[in-house]
Amino acid sequence: MAQNGDSPEQLTLLRETVRRSRTKAPAGITSALPVARIAVDVSLPHLDRPFDYLVPDDLADAAQPGARVKVRFAGKDLDGFVLERLESSDHDGKLAHIRKVVSPEQVLTPEVADLCRAVADRYAGVLSDVTRLAVPPRHAKVEAEPLKCTQPIQPVVSTSVSEWSPYPLAPGFLDALRRSEAPRAIWTAVPGADWAMGFAQAAAVCASAGRGALLLAPDARDLERLAAACSEVLGPDGYVTLSADLGPTARYRAFLAALRGCTRVVIGTRAAAFAPVTDLGLVALWDDGDDSYAEPRAPYPHAREVLLLRAYRQKCAFLLGGFARSAETAALLESGWAGELIADRAVIRAAAPSVHIAGESDTELARDPGARAARLPHRAFEIAREGLRSGPVLVQVPRAGYLPSLVCQTCRAPSRCSTCGGTLRRTGGSGPASCSVCGRPAADHRCPECGDTRMRAAVVGARRTAEELGRAFPGFLIRTSGGDNMLDTVSDQPALIVTTPGAEPVASGGYSAALLLDTWLLLARPDLRAPEEAVRRWFNAAALVRPAREGGTVIMVGEPSATPLQAVVRWSPEGFATRELSERRTARLAPAAKLAELTGPTEAVADFLGRLRQLMDPQAGLEILGPVALDDETSRAVARTPRASGSTLARTLKEAQAARTTKKLPGSVRIQIDPVHFG
Known part of the structure; x- marks a missing residue:
């Protein structure tokens, strides 16, 4: 105990003695591979590397490569995975000890660890973010369950191919x-x-x-x-x-x-x-x-x-x-x-259905002048009526809901909520329109452009389409598939199956016909991949229809000269993909080029771009598109290089991000390489 006459040096020595007496002596270190290289669960780019820890003797058997452990890092106990065990470390300073082996189960195999590292490098990410995707959270009770097999089960392999x-x-x-x-x-x-x-x-x-x-x-x-x-x-x-x-x-x-x-x-x-x-x-x-x-x-x-x-x-x-x-x-x-x-x-050709576009011939236009403009032209009704004689008919509608978007009857200006500015819609055949954002009814809506109170549909949804078809084909079963009401299969009995793209159920024996409506809506999306996505949706739907020799027919309602529609008519997915790749190469877009979308606070994005230009190899062909303001506080920019410089771009993006996190600069910049949606 300190006395009143003790000097400052004596007080310091006394405090150090007390501190040491309260510190538990570390366990002995194992003599066999005493160093564990560990991937610590830290998402900061400048700390994205393995760290070496000493393996206590009592944890030596459990702390094997792939095991989950707890280690002390930056004053906190953090999770990590053992990547390998070593005889010695390259680190010159003092090594800390592994605090705990959470589970001896070697859940991160060397092959998967190597894959996670490659994925992180490919996408300018950090290893810990990828391992969270690769290894599910631990459940101790499941690990304790008895092993149901001691060797790989030999499958009952069918000889038919x-x-x-x-x-x-x-x-x-x-x-x-x-x-x-x-x-x-x-x-x-x-x-x-x-x-x-x-x-x-x-x-x-x-x-x-x-x-x-x-x-x-x-x-x-x-x-x-x-x-x-x-x-x-x-x-x-x-x-x-x-x-x-x-x-x-x-x-x-x-x-x-x-x-x-x-x-x-x-x-x-x-x-x-x-x-x-x-x-x-x-x-x-x-x-x-x-x-x-x-x-x-x-x-x-x-x-x-x-x-x-x-x-x-x-x-x-x-x-x-x-x-x-x-x-x-x-x-x-x-x-x-x-x-x-x-x-x-x-x-x-023998397996494909017969595919047509409404209004594709002069003869059809002469009989039905509105074939190209009508949402459900006469020929579509004929094909549906003929198909219902022998089985189910698929009707694909790009939008769900009833009337998901309304416009002014007179000036066609979008109808918006007077409270929040959200789009007005109808969810059923009766009652006033309501806001798609705040849900408020708009019984007294008046167009701010022309003053008209009347509204009409800008887009017709699947539910409204099913209602219209029910009136046009009385006596036939109408079923919808999409959203929370997804059908997996349907029988071969005559019925109209109205679905949104991707929600098409499989019909027993195939559909007798398919109507692909509002094709313009899928093509009009402001996205680089809109044509490719539309063609994929149409091929997937048309592939569910019976072959032409069995009467299978597909009618597409859209512009007959449109290249995406013609690809389906010719059943040439390979030709369309080759053409799409060629166009993207001309425009220097993915996958012909490497793109990285950078989104975040305006000042943070500007700082990030400055660092990226400084760090990037001049020979890599870096090009910056933007930045463009998304709102008052957020901006987006795109970094682009030739495909061959993709790895250089990813590495430099990570270096720029690491430089910002090292200095703890405000604002987080989101990096997404080759985004699926771009436009």
Whole structure:
């Protein structure tokens, strides 16, 4: 205890003695690989590197590569993953100890850790953000559950590969899988193909060679179809489903089943792109143009790009399929990185429905002068009436709701809420219009431009379309699919199925006809990918229709000369994708160029751009577009380089971000490389 006469030096020595007496002596350090290199859960770019820690002797057995640990970092206990164990460290200073092994389960395998690092570098992100996407949260009870298998289950492999018979080069691809090689292919499926069965059969071939397969579907409905096909081909225990929709417990259980080698085949949505499949031999993805593959969390990776990196780094086979093609797919084929699996034109014509555009001929225009302007021209009614004689008819409407957007009857000015400025809409056939933002009724609305109180529809939604068709075709069942009311399948009985794009149910035996309405609306979206997305939606819908030889017909309501519509008429997804890639190359847009969208507070974006120009290699061909004000406080800019300088751009973007975080400058700049939506 201090005395009144003690000197300052004595007081200091006394305090140090007390402090040391209260500090627990560290445990002994293990002699075998005493240093652990750890990826600490820190999202700051300037700290995106592994850190070395000492391994206490009592944690040596549990602190293996891939295990979750707790470490002291910047005065806090943070989570981390052990990346490797070493004999010594390059760090000159004193090393801290691992505080705790959260779980000895080695959840971050070396292959997945390497993939996470590559994805972070590809998207100018940090490793910790990617590992959060790759490894689901821990559930101790699930880890404690008894292991249900001690070795990989041998799937019940079907010997039939009939789904691949229309494609001349498919046998070579499958033979390469059997030989555990790494073929890479772009599969353009024929209309009506059972893509899920094709994926399951390819996975079965891979599993029969003793290797694992990872199959991705865009959404829960497609995943159910894939699961049904895998159950038929591989058996119910021959695969595991990994999806965020499973819920935390079930997802972690499926993750551990794959990690522990209880199955060779994993299927899932984008959440499964990092699944720890043992001895991975095949990665496959269906319909890569679907925007659900784009991760909404930093660093915003796309599942297609994750699988491309995985196929390259793990030297496994790659298969990308779809009824349509994206510009990125066309670029892969053009570069020679992947080969093409496509049927002969005669086979495609035999499988495709007959596709027409309303008002495409002079004869039709002479009979119905309003064919090109009417929303439901006479020919569309005729095709629907004829189709209802033999089965269900699909009607695709781009917008959900009843009347989702209203305009003035006289001057066509948009009708907006007088309280908040939101768009006015109608949600049913009776009652006043209401605001789509605040929900207030607009019974006394008056146009501020011309004073008219009358309003009309700017866009007709699926519900209003179903109502109109119900009056036009009395006695027939009308069903809608979209939003919260999604139909997976429908019977082969005559009915009108009104859906929004992407919500089309599969009809038993195929649809007898399809009406694709308001095609202009899909093409009019202010987005670089609007034509590509529209064509993808139309091909996916038309592929559900019976072949022309069985009477299957598709009518598109739009401008007959429009290139996207003509691509569907000719059933040429490959031709449209090649043309789209060529146009983007001319405009220097992705995937012909590397783009990075930078969004944030105006001053922060300006500072970021200044640093980017200083740090960027002058030979990289950097070009800055903008910045453009999004509102009073936020701006957006685009950094662009040639494709060959993409890695340089990503690295420099991260350096600029790290320079800002090191100085703790105000304002956060969001970096998104090759955004799905751009415009």
